[in-house]
Amino acid sequence: MVQYVLRRLVVAVPMLLGAMSIVFFAMRVLPGDPCVAMMGDQATTEALADCTKHLGLNRPLAVQYVDYLWRSVQFDFGSSLRQGYPVSEYIARMFPHTLVLVMASAIVAALVGIPIGIVSALKRRNPLIDYPLRIFALLGLSMPVFWLGILLLIAFSLRLNLFPLIGGGDLDGVIHMIRTGEVFSNPADFLAAVGDVLHHLALPALALGFTLAATVSRLSRSAMLEVISQDYIRTARAKGRDEWAVVYKHALRNMMVPLLTIIGLFVAIALTGTVVTETVFTRPGLGKMLVDAIGARDYPLAQGGITVFTVIIITVNLVVDMLYAVVDPRVTYK
Amino acid sequence: MAIVRDATVPELTAAGAFQEAPSRPLGRTLRRYAPIGIGVVMALAMVVIAAGAPLIAPLSPSAQFADAVLKGPGAVERHALGTDEFGRDLLSRIIWGARVSLQVGLASVIFGFGLGVPLGILAGVQGGRIETCIMRGADMLMAFPTLLLALIIVTALGGTLPNEILAIGVALTPNFVRLARGLALTIREQDYIVAARALGSGQLRVMARHVFPNALYALVVVATLYIATAIRTEATLSFLGFGIPPPTPSWGNILSEGRQYIKCCMWITTFSGLAIMLAVLAFNLVGDALRDLLDPRLRGE
Numbered sequence: 001m002v003q004y005v006l007r008r009l010v011v012a013v014p015m016l017l018g019a020m021s022i023v024f025f026a027m028r029v030l031p032g033d034p035c036v037a038m039m040g041d042q043a044t045t046e047a048l049a050d051c052t053k054h055l056g057l058n059r060p061l062a063v064q065y066v067d068y069l070w071r072s073v074q075f076d077f078g079s080s081l082r083q084g085y086p087v088s089e090y091i092a093r094m095f096p097h098t099l100v101l102v103m104a105s106a107i108v109a110a111l112v113g114i115p116i117g118i119v120s121a122l123k124r125r126n127p128l129i130d131y132p133l134r135i136f137a138l139l140g141l142s143m144p145v146f147w148l149g150i151l152l153l154i155a156f157s158l159r160l161n162l163f164p165l166i167g168g169g170d171l172d173g174v175i176h177m178i179r180t181g182e183v184f185s186n187p188a189d190f191l192a193a194v195g196d197v198l199h200h201l202a203l204p205a206l207a208l209g210f211t212l213a214a215t216v217s218r219l220s221r222s223a224m225l226e227v228i229s230q231d232y233i234r235t236a237r238a239k240g241r242d243e244w245a246v247v248y249k250h251a252l253r254n255m256m257v258p259l260l261t262i263i264g265l266f267v268a269i270a271l272t273g274t275v276v277t278e279t280v281f282t283r284p285g286l287g288k289m290l291v292d293a294i295g296a297r298d299y300p301l302a303q304g305g306i307t308v309f310t311v312i313i314i315t316v317n318l319v320v321d322m323l324y325a326v327v328d329p330r331v332t333y334k
Numbered sequence: 335m336a337i338v339r340d341a342t343v344p345e346l347t348a349a350g351a352f353q354e355a356p357s358r359p360l361g362r363t364l365r366r367y368a369p370i371g372i373g374v375v376m377a378l379a380m381v382v383i384a385a386g387a388p389l390i391a392p393l394s395p396s397a398q399f400a401d402a403v404l405k406g407p408g409a410v411e412r413h414a415l416g417t418d419e420f421g422r423d424l425l426s427r428i429i430w431g432a433r434v435s436l437q438v439g440l441a442s443v444i445f446g447f448g449l450g451v452p453l454g455i456l457a458g459v460q461g462g463r464i465e466t467c468i469m470r471g472a473d474m475l476m477a478f479p480t481l482l483l484a485l486i487i488v489t490a491l492g493g494t495l496p497n498e499i500l501a502i503g504v505a506l507t508p509n510f511v512r513l514a515r516g517l518a519l520t521i522r523e524q525d526y527i528v529a530a531r532a533l534g535s536g537q538l539r540v541m542a543r544h545v546f547p548n549a550l551y552a553l554v555v556v557a558t559l560y561i562a563t564a565i566r567t568e569a570t571l572s573f574l575g576f577g578i579p580p581p582t583p584s585w586g587n588i589l590s591e592g593r594q595y596i597k598c599c600m601w602i603t604t605f606s607g608l609a610i611m612l613a614v615l616a617f618n619l620v621g622d623a624l625r626d627l628l629d630p631r632l633r634g635e
Contacts, residue, residue, distance in 0.1 A: 018474035026486045138622075142615035144566055146573050147607030150593060154600050272479040276570055280593075290482075291574055294489050306486070310477050 008321045012314055017069070019310040024068050027299045028061070072307055078300035080293075087304040091286065095308075096171055098285040101208065101277065102270045104201050108209025109216045109266070114259075116213070117220025121228060133217070140214025145273050149207035149280040156203060166282035169193075169200035204281045208273045215269065216262055223258035230254070264320035268313045370627065373619025380613050383429055384436040391426035395583050398422055404599050416601045418591065424602060427583040428609050434572075434584040435613060438498050439565035443557050445503030450510025451546075451553060457511065458518025459541050469515065472508035480505045484567055488576050498577055502564050513556055517549040524548075551628045558621035562614045569610045585610045 052058045059067075071078070079086050120133040156162045173193040177186070227233065275287035282288075286305060293301035383390060392412065399413075399421040407416040407424075415424040457468040475483065480502075487501035521527065522545065530540050571577040572586025580587050585606045592602025 014470070015473055015477055018470070019477040022474065022478070023486075026490060138615060138618055139611075142562070142566075142618055143611050144569055144573075144607060144614070146570065147589065147603070147610065150589070150596060150603050150607065154596050154603075158597060268479050272481045275481065276574070279574060291485070294485060295575065306478075306482065309479070309482065313479070314477055 004325050005322060008318055012318050016311065016314055019314070020069065020072060020307055021065070023303050023306045023310070024065060027303055068303070072303075078304075080298055080301045082296060082298050082301075087300045090289070090301065091304055091308055093172075094284055094286050094289050096175060097283060098271075098274050098278070098287060100171065100197065100201060101204055101274055101283070101285060102267070104205035105208035105212055105270055105273070106266065108205055109212035112209065113213035113216030114220045117217035118224050120217065121221045121224035124225075137214045137217050137221075140211055141218070143211060144276075145207055145211045146276045146280045148211060149204065149277060152203045152207050153281070163203050164200055167200050169197035171197050200283070204277045204283060207280075208270065208277045211273065212266065212270060216266065219258065219262045219265075220255070223255045223262070226258065227254045260320050260323050264317050267316040271309055271312065370620060370623030373616050373623055376612060376616035377620050380432060380436055380616055384432040387430050387433050391429040393423040393426045395422060395427045395430040396581055404595065406599070407601050407605075415605050416599070418588070418602050419595060424588075424605060427588055428585065428606060431583040431585045431588055431606070431609065432613070434495065434578055434582070435565050435568055435610070437495065438502060438568040439561045439613075439617075441499040442502035442506060442564045442568075443561045445499060446506030446510050446560065447553070447557055449503070450507040451514040451549075453507075454511040454514025454516075455518045455541050455545050455549070458515040459522055459537065459545060465515070468511060472511040475505075475508040476512070478505075480563070481567055481570060484571060485574070485576055488571060493577055493579055495578060498568060498571065501571075502567050505567070506560055506564065509560070510553075510556075514549060514553065517552055518545050521545050521548050555621055555625040555628060558617055558624055562617035562621065565617065566610070566614050585613075 049058075057064070076086075076088060080090060116133050116136065120130055120137075123129040153165065157165050170193045174190070174197055177190050177193065271287070273287075274285055275291055277283070278285040278288035279291060286308065290302065290305035290309070292298075293305055392414070399417065401421070402410045402413060402417045403421045404419055405413060405417045407414065409416065413423045413425065415428070417423055418427070453468050453472075457465040478486075483505040484498075484501040487504055488497055491497040491500065518541075527540060527544055530544050535543070568577060568584070569586040569589075572584040573590045575587075575590065577586055578584045580591065588606040589603050589610075592599070592606065596603055
C-alpha cells in the first residue's frame with residue numbers, strides 16, 4: 001500500500017515539472033514583447049531596456065527557467081505585468097470564486113447526473129424511460145456551456161429578472177466574516193452575504209452543472225451496467241432479495257471505483273468549464289483571469305494561473321488514485 | 335405454410351433454406367438504426383453545407399445591408415434568420431461559419447489521428463524505453479485540459495485556420511496515443527501476431543498490417559467522437575476571441591458578437607449556438623451508434 005502511494009507520487013512529480021516546463025516555454029514562444037505591450041511602441045530604447053532588465057527577461061533562458069521553477073515551488077509567481085500586484089495574491093483572491101463555482105456545479109451535476117445514469121441503466125429495457133434519458137444525456141453533452149449560459153441569462157435574468165447578470169456576489173465579505181469570527185457576532189449579515197453569493201452562483205452553477213451532468217450520467221450508466229451484470233447481483237436476486245436492497249447494498253457500493261474516476265475526470269472538465277462560464281457570466285475567477293492574462297501576454301499571471309490549474313488537476317488525480325487503493329485494495333497489487 | 339420468424343431465435347430455421355426471408359418487425363429495425371441514421375444524415379448535411387457554402391448561402395456573409403440592421407428572423411423578406419448589428423444576413427454567416435467549424439473539426443482529428451495513432455502503436459508494440467518516453471510525453475500533455483492547451487498554442491502561433499487545426503490537433507494527439515497504445519497492448523498478445531512474427535514479419539510489418547487494422551474499429555469510433563469535441567473546442571476558442579478573427583464568420587465569434595445584443599436581439603446568439611449544438615450532436619450520435627454497432631459488448635453504454 002505504501003509502495004503504491006510512493007509509486008504514484010514518484011510519477012506525479014515529473015509530470016508536474018513537465019507541465020510547468022511546457023507552460024514556461026509556451027509563454028516564451030508567444031509573440032509579442034511584454035515590455036512593448038506595457039509601454040507602447042513609442043517607448044524609448046532605454047526605457048524598454050530598463051523594463052526588460054527589471055522583469056529579468058534579459059537573462060539567459062536557462063537561468064530564467066531555473067529561477068522560475070525555484071520560485072514556483074515557493075508559490076512565488078512574480079508580479080502581474082499589467083498591474084504590478086503579486087500573482088499569488090491575485091490567484092488567492094480569485095480562487096474561492098472558482099472553487100465555489102466548481103463545488104456548486106459538482107453538486108448540480110451529481111444530483112442530476114448520477115440518478116439519471118443509474119435509472120437509465122436499470123430501466124434500459126424500457127424504451128419509454130431509457131430514450132428520454134439518453135436524449136437528455138446527448139443534448140447535455142452537445143450543448144456548449146456558453147450557449148446554455150447565455151440562454152439561461154436571457155430567460156431568467158433578462159426576461160424574468162430573477163437573477164443578476166454579472167458579478168460573483170460578496171464572497172470576499174463571506175470569507176472575511178468567517179476569518180474574523182463575525183459569523184457568530186453578526187449572523188444576519190453573514191447570511192445575507194451568503195445569500196448574495198448563492199444568488200450570483202445559481203445560473204452559472206446550473207449552466208456548468210447541467211453540461212457536466214450529461215457526462216456524469218453517461219459514466220454512471222456504464223458503471224452501473226458493468227456492476228449489474230456481475231454474478232453477485234444475480235445471486236442476490238436469486239436469493240430473493242428485494243430490488244431496492246440489491247441496488248443499494250450491492251450495486252451502488254461497487255460502483256464506487258468507477259465513480260471515483262468520474263470525480264477525477266470531473267475536476268478537469270469543470271475547471272475548463274469555469275474558463276467559459278466565468279466569461280459568460282462575468283464572474284471573477286481563475287478561469288477568466290487566465291484567459292485575460294494569456295490574451296494580454298501577462299506572462300507571470302498566465303504562468304501562475306496555468307500552473308495552479310495543472311497542479312490542481314494532477315493533485316486531484318493523485319488523490320483519486322489513492323482513493324482507488326483505499327476502496328479496492330486489489331489495485332495495489334498491480 | 336409460412337412460419338413467422340422471430341428474429342431473435344434463429345435456431346427455429348432448421349429447415350431454413352427454403353423458407354422466406356425473415357420479416358423483421360419494422361418498428362424494431364427503425365428503433366435500432368434510428369440514431370445512427372439521424373446522426374449520419376445530420377453530419378452529412380453539415381459537411382454538405384460547409385463544402386457548398388458559396389452555393390448555398392443566399393447572400394454574402396460580409397455584405398452589409400444598412401436598411402436591415404438588427405432585424406429579427408423573417409422581419410425582412412430576404413433575411414430568413416435575421417441580421418446582425420452590421421446588417422449582415424445571419425443565415426449566410428452561419429452557413430459560412432459551418433466551413434470553419436467543420437474544417438477545423440475534421441482536420442484537427444485527422445492530424446491527431448495521424449500523429450497519435452502511429453506513436454501509440456509504436457509504444458504498445460515496441461515497449462521498453464520507447465514506450466516509456468512516448469507515454470511520459472503524452473501524460474505531460476494530458477495534464478493540460480484540451481481547451482487550455484489549444485488556447486496556449488493558438489495564442490502562440492496566431493489565430494488562423496491552420497493554426498487552430500494544429501492547436502486542437504496537438505491537444506487531441508495524446509488521447510489518440512493513449513488509446514492506440516492500449517489497443518496495441520491487447521492486440522499484440524493475439525495468436526495471429528505470434529504467427530506473423532514466427533513467419534518472419536518485422537516489427538514495422540506487424541504494426542502496419544496486423545495491429546493497425548484490428549485497432550481500427552475502436553479508433554474510428556473514438557475519432558468520430560473527437561470530431562464533436564474538436565468542433566466544440568473550436569467554437570469555444572472563437573467565442574473567447576482566440577480563434578479566427580472577425581469579420582470571417584465562425585459560429586463562436588458570431589455568438590460572441592451577438593452577446594452584446596441579448597437584451598434586444600437574441601436571435602444572433604440563439605441560432606449560432608443552435609448550429610454548434612446540432613453539429614456536435616450529429617457527430618456524437620454517429621460516434622455512439624458506431625460504437626454500438628461495432629462492439630456489441632459495449633452496447634450498454
